[in-house]
Amino acid sequence: MKESKILAITKTRERDGPKGTVYYITLQLENGEYITLGKTKSDAFKVGDLVKYEKIGENKRKEIKPAFSRGGGITNxxxxxxxxxxxxxxxxSDFKTSADTILSWLES
Incomplete structure (x- = not known):
C-alpha cells in the first residue's frame, strides 16, 4: 500500500455506464507518480488530499478505502x-426492572 498527497488534478474523463457516470481522475502525487482512479463524483479529490492506493496490475491502481472503525457515534x-x-x-423482560437497572447504570 502506498500513500501520497495530491499535487495536481491533471485530467478527468467521464464514462456513462449502467450504474451511472464514472469519472476517471488522473492525479499527480507528491511521490512523483501519476495515478488514475474512478469515482462517481467529479469533485471526489482536491489538491492537498492524502490518497492511499495499491498497485493491482501493470498499470492499474486501486484506492484503499478506510475501514469502518467507528460505530456512528453510538456509545456502549x-x-x-x-x-x-x-x-x-x-x-x-420486565419494564420496571430494566428501567431501574439502566437508570442506575447511566447515573454511575
Missing part, C-alpha cells in the same frame, strides 16, 4: 439502552 450505554428497550418491547 446507548447500545445497552436500545437492547433493553427491544427486550422489554418484545415481552422478554
Amino acid at each position: 450505554r446507548q447500545i445497552a439502552a436500545i437492547g433493553a428497550a427491544i427486550l422489554t418491547a418484545g415481552g422478554k
